Amino acid sequence: MSTNELTLTPGNALDVAKGKLVVAPTQSLGAVRRPVNTTGWREWLFTVDHKKLGIMYGTVAFVFFIVGGVEALFIRLQLALPDGRILSADKYNQMFTMHATTMIFLFAMPMAAAFANYFLPLQIGARDVAFPRLNALSFWLFLTGGLILNASWFLGGAADGGWFMYAPNSGPVFSPSNGVDFWILGLQIAGIASLIGSINLIVTVLNMRAPGMTLMKMPVFTWMILVVQFLLVFSLPVITVALVLLMFQRSYGATFFDVSQGADPLLWQHLFWIFGHPEVYVLILPAFGIISEVLPTFSRKPLFGYPFVVFSGASIGLVGFGVWAHHMFASGLGPVSVAVFSMATMAIAIPTGVKIFNWILTMWGGKIWYSAAMKFAIGLVILFTIGGLSGVTHAVAPSDTQQTDTYYIVAHFHYVLFGGMVFGLFSGFYYWWPKVFGKMLNEKLGSWNFWFMVIGMNMAFGPMHILGLQGQPRRMYVWTEARGGEGLFNFGFWNMVSSIGSFILAIGVLFFIINVIKTTRNPERAPLDPWDARTLEWITTSPPKVHNFDRIPVVHHLDEFFHRKYEEDEATHTMKQVATGEELVRAEEAAADADIHMPGPSYWPLLLSIGMGVLGMGVIYGTPIMVVGGLIVLFSSYGWVLEPSVPDAIDFDTPSTDGHTKEITPVG
């Protein structure tokens, strides 16, 4: 090593020569030390491991699912009878605003992020995501945003302008309480989390796939997540702009949406829906991805028409940017714009239809195993079709002018979101629980879970189609008998059926919670490959080791795992099993890589998120708090930058050479 060259490697020391000093760079070149890998709560607080983050995302998202669900039950209680008195007008407006906001931003998107975080690296044969600390930052920012949003309940009332928050109603005069400010800040912060996460995952997919895994050999779940990240990257900035404009109007006297100063209120609608429409594809595509794994596994044959499913997912994402004004058919756009968006909305039904057909054709000719995961996946196929068909009826713009802002629309999106997205997520729970927690959820309870949810869901949202067509508008804290119609099957009847259905649905969710608790206390371990699955994440232990794969697999086929287990018998053209899952995992352990380098934990994502939270509260409560928050953010950013990217030698326990690896303590 010449005196002009300087090579620093972890653990190295400069040679003592010519009176030079010994220096240990890892200890000096960071301004602060990285946390040491402890167990207990600190392990979770400072982790950058995608699996732990995935579990935290999932847990917090599920808690928000319950919160949003309770809000929904309040709504249905209020609407069960005419002139309901359970909630005042003000409380009801807060309730439906927060129900939608919580479900979309604090449950659906983070739950998809939970699955993506946990399984995307595993499915592409990587050891973690491209930017692990940013990954942790995404989670902590999401939690901060969610807490700020829900803090509004206790700090003067939640936002009450609807989740779409149309201006001018959301302006400072017409929404005088701080609720909307909390809404803006909570969403901004959570939006940053999603944006960071999307860049992270795109880079991960494009750069960190296992050798041999071309894009067209990736599992469909990974593909759908990739499309979703692109949707987020292009749509989140638009809502960010809209929220900034509204924040400045509310907090600093700007007049972006003030009509008397020359503003056009339709600006908010366009900005919101240019985000809002791709957002609904952000919500549904992960669920589509999940069932595109579940259906083939439980039909014992590959997904029918993989390239078509992938391309239709991508085209839904792309065309999804061109249909936003179908939320504005009644806003006075003019017939030409209305016609264009109407046609585009019909066009987008076509790739969606392709996927439905492909899923059913996957099961055609198969060997169907009706596990709980499969039931939920089939449930998605049927229920989403209903929701999609009602969607086609409002692609017809004149018909939509009768349906929009009525319960018919509420029925449509609950069928696609609950029957579609939530069922897909539950399918994912049952399918991947053994991989994540090493135990299988009880199938019998899963069956009760499924049937109560299906029946409850159809009872709750099916009648809403009728209510909407009978003329019950939405976002109203009461409905009256004067508008309710005569005869048996009037507003009163269907509203009561719907409310009862919502409680049956809640019982269904309760079954899931009972299932989780029961499974957690059950000591029985799950087998390594309970479903005879097809994709790479199953070539790991249950739960996977910290470093995921002992040896990065080399991929030769789509459904690589399945192809390693089965070969086609030349003579009979049937599939013959040549290896079990356990055998393959043991083989990988035997050929483990040496020197596996894993990212170390860090304090800064958590601290930065706290700083962002304080900064956000400062917008509402005063500039000094903003200054403090800003300083914490600044300090955390510099700490992040200045901490050694090279962890101390004691941070990670590499596999020893005698074949034993240290397993992390299974969770639950």
Add this chain to the structure above:
Amino acid sequence: MSHSVSPHTSEKAMDIVNNVKASSHRIRNSIATIFGLVALTGCATNAPQDTWQPRGENAQIINNLQWIVFPMAGVVGVLVFAFAAYTFWKFTDRGQPIPSQSHGKPIVEIILTIIPALILTVVGVFTFRGIFELAETKDTEMIINVTGQQWWWEYDYPAQEDQGITQPIISSGQLVIPVGTKILLRETSRDVIHSYWIPALNGKKDAVPGRINLLRLQADKPGIFAGQCTEFCGLSHANMRMEAVALSKEDFAKWVANQQKAYTPPADGTLAKEGEGVFLNQCIRCHQVNGLKKADGTPAIAAPDENVYSGAAPNLSHLMSRNTFAGAIFDLLNKKCRSDVWNASPETIGEKYLAGVSETCLNANDLRAWLRNAPAMKPMYADPTKLVKSGGKYRGMPNLGLTETDIDKLVAYLLTLK
């Protein structure tokens, strides 16, 4: 049989699977039947805002489109579900070997893409035509300006000689129109976005502040058609209702003549005259009655621009010629008179409506309760201690603290506003 589950577990699993599978398609079938019944029963009521009961040509155009799209969607749905149900039954795991790993048949894909595309193209053509038919405004016969405000609707009829309107008419709550006439509503708003919707006559159109949006209405026969504001507009969005009242052309002319009649002050010495005094004391701050004169003989011009944030309050001229109030959420008619008018046949409804609200037919309870304490009857921002954000101006009618005798006088006075 799966390989990684123990034989004992897998037998139990198969039992459960078989039971569930057997019951699953039975349950699925019964769900389908229920859906069918439900669809039929949905048509069995007479909801006033039903979107499938058109009473005018615009709603008819929409209904024609609905009758194309909905059955098409239904047929597609039934076909897909039938195909799916068959698949679920036929390919259940009955012990067959792992099937051949087919990756798909592109030709099937292409066919299954082309068929929906063709269906949607047909729907698209009809849709396109419908959009432009509904947007036609060149053949308008009568103009009415509609202004939405939190939480009521104001209508003004500009002078139109060919329709018999010689001076501007202003009213709120019930939009009175002649039958068989192509009406164009020019909608706007004073504060936030509202939406005007009379389902029996047409789809909805938003009333956006700073813009004029156009909506066509035409009624085939006389009747009262219910509607609601259908764009979330804040606290009392649910309490912002209206009706369109279609009268025969002769009846409409009578109505116009009544609206254009000059104000007749109540006779001196009557309770109503004292009521007029109370009105000039309290109500005139926001509500206008055209032709009302102050004690000194000058016209009494209301000043809601000084008291109400959005700058206006309902004009109460000829109040008793309408039969709803407070944003059409309360009836001015008592129960019996109301059902008499609202359920009248198209031939007699005009006459009954034009009779207005008489003392025997007045819904005194609701009217008095409103005058006594309006914010208790309809959620509004009318607490004088909480008006900082709106610069001290009300957003809704406040509690005026009227005594019962004041209310008696006012009710007597309002009854004279025929």
Add this chain to the structure above:
Amino acid sequence: MITPGSKYFFGLTGLSLIAAILYMVLVNPSDLGAVALFGLASCGAVIGAMALFTRDGDVYTDEEAVAANAVAGPPSFWPIVFALGGAIVLTGLATVSAVFILGVAVLIGGGIEWAIHNWADGASSDHEFNKFARARAISALEYPGLAAVGLGIIAFLFSRVFLALSKDAGTIFFMVAAAAIFVVGILIASKGFMKGAVTVVVAVLAAIALVGVGTFAALSGERHELAVAAEEDHYDASHRECGEEKSKHYDHHANNTVSLRSAVTATIFVKDGKVYAEAIGMTKKVDTITIPRSNATSVMFRNLDEEDHRLVVNLGSVKVAETGVVEKVGTCTQLTGKNQEQVMTLTIPKPATEGEPFSFTVPGATGEIKLVVP
């Protein structure tokens, strides 16, 4: 134990806290100045804490005595910068506050750089390593700071240029400058294919040009009319002169195009000396426009005539309380040329009183459009 570096920063914290409290007591408790001083205190505390936590980034060394044998580090100009900052601060106290703020910035920047330089010097006796350590510690602050300052200067210079030039010349300058930046960017990007010297020369010339032009523009001041308009507040409605002729101030550089088109309730035209109107939704010409009371509504005016005209709205008259004088109420648009348009936004709180109906007129043309506020 408290290290020297952190002592400095804690001292800063303490002093600025005292200054903040004094400021709040003597000047104004809720002033931005108090916030700034508290901010300074917080900064000092933060950096001091960092310094303390890392013990001034003290390096684990085996043999501290070896430092005596080490070759002295290269000289540094940061102490001079720091001193210069002090001088600028004092100058600023005597002259303009902008100079004072500049001095404070130089003090802070120079001080931090000097402190880091000192620390790096003591990291080891290998200068290469010290440079590396210094870069690692402070580059994260230096580069953003430099970038902010550089961009700020560029933006400021551009803005001075635009304010000095007229609208048309400004457009040309903008196009030329944008093209030049693009060319420079291409040169830098294709540095591999062009000689390094050429790139450097072009960049230097561009910088000189920008600085020179910008400084000159800054010195020559804003466009005359902007300065005058700002002084005399000519766009206030009460100063409008609504006659037929061109008014001295109000019509100077009138806007002649309107960006919003769909949000007007009616358009009033003047053609061949006659006034007529069309309203949205109405198929025929109208002679009456209805505007709901208290509703901000826009009316467009299009001049299809040869001469310049303006649109005037007459909203009756009112008796001014203090003087008892009866004044006419109304407003008008600016004078509009042929085939050009203006918009008038009206919020009329009350209907017309009897005998004084509202109307729109165009001085110099015949006819009027009635305005009804129901």
